[in-house]
Amino acid sequence: MSATPPAAGRPRDPDVDRRIARAALDVFGDAGWAGFAMEVVARRAGVGKASLYLRWSTKEALLTDALTAGLPKISDVDTGTVHGDLVELATQMLDLYAGPTSRAALRLSLEAGTISGVAEHYAAMGTAQILAARAIVRRGIGRGELPAGTSVTLLLDTLAGGAMMHALSTPPQLREALAQDSAAHARRLVDFLLRAVTAPTAAGA
Structure with a gap:
C-alpha cells in the first residue's frame, strides 16, 4: 500500500x-x-x-x-571478483542488522507475515537477497572462482546467518563500532566462508 x-x-x-x-x-x-x-x-x-x-x-x-x-537495501553489486561481491553483500546485511534501524529489521523478520501490506515488503527483501546471492554465485562459477556445484542456498544461509548472528550477539555498547566498521567484519566472514567452499574435499585432495 x-x-x-x-x-x-x-x-x-x-x-x-x-x-x-x-x-x-x-x-x-x-x-x-x-x-x-x-x-x-x-x-x-x-x-x-x-x-x-x-x-x-x-x-x-x-x-x-x-x-x-529507511532500511538499508540488499542488492547485487558486481565488483569484479566473487570475494568482493560477497563482502559487499555481507556488509549490506551487517548494516541492516547492526545499524541504527536494526531493531526495526529484526521486528520485521518476526512480524512481517502478520501485517497486511508489510508482508509483501518483507517478501521482496528476501527475494532481493536470494537474487543477489544467486547472481554472485553464478558469476563466481563462470569465472572459475567457485566450484561448479556450489549451493546458492547454503552459501546464502551461511553468509546471512553469520552476519545476523554476529550483529545480534554484539553487546549493545559495541554495536555502534560494528556498524561503523561493518566492511572489516564482512571481509573476515567472507574469507572464512570462501576457504570452506573452495577447500578440496578429502576424496579429491
Missing part, C-alpha cells in the same frame, strides 16, 4: 518526512506492531497527528513507506 497522495497547496517538507520515517522505524523496533500507532509516531517525530494523516491514510501505509525509505 502506497502513501496517500499529497493534498494541493504547500509542498511537503522532506525533513519532516525523514523525521516521521525514522520515528516510525523506532516505534516499530521498540514496540512491534501491537504498539505501533499514528499518535505514538507523531509524538516521537515531534509533529501533529494530522501531519501523518495528510501523508498516509493508514498505519500500514506509513510503516511500509518507512521501511522502504
Whole structure:
C-alpha cells in the first residue's frame, strides 16, 4: 500500500518526512506492531497527528513507506571478483542488522507475515537477497572462482546467518563500532566462508 497522495497547496517538507520515517522505524523496533500507532509516531517525530494523516491514510501505509525509505537495501553489486561481491553483500546485511534501524529489521523478520501490506515488503527483501546471492554465485562459477556445484542456498544461509548472528550477539555498547566498521567484519566472514567452499574435499585432495 502506497502513501496517500499529497493534498494541493504547500509542498511537503522532506525533513519532516525523514523525521516521521525514522520515528516510525523506532516505534516499530521498540514496540512491534501491537504498539505501533499514528499518535505514538507523531509524538516521537515531534509533529501533529494530522501531519501523518495528510501523508498516509493508514498505519500500514506509513510503516511500509518507512521501511522502504529507511532500511538499508540488499542488492547485487558486481565488483569484479566473487570475494568482493560477497563482502559487499555481507556488509549490506551487517548494516541492516547492526545499524541504527536494526531493531526495526529484526521486528520485521518476526512480524512481517502478520501485517497486511508489510508482508509483501518483507517478501521482496528476501527475494532481493536470494537474487543477489544467486547472481554472485553464478558469476563466481563462470569465472572459475567457485566450484561448479556450489549451493546458492547454503552459501546464502551461511553468509546471512553469520552476519545476523554476529550483529545480534554484539553487546549493545559495541554495536555502534560494528556498524561503523561493518566492511572489516564482512571481509573476515567472507574469507572464512570462501576457504570452506573452495577447500578440496578429502576424496579429491
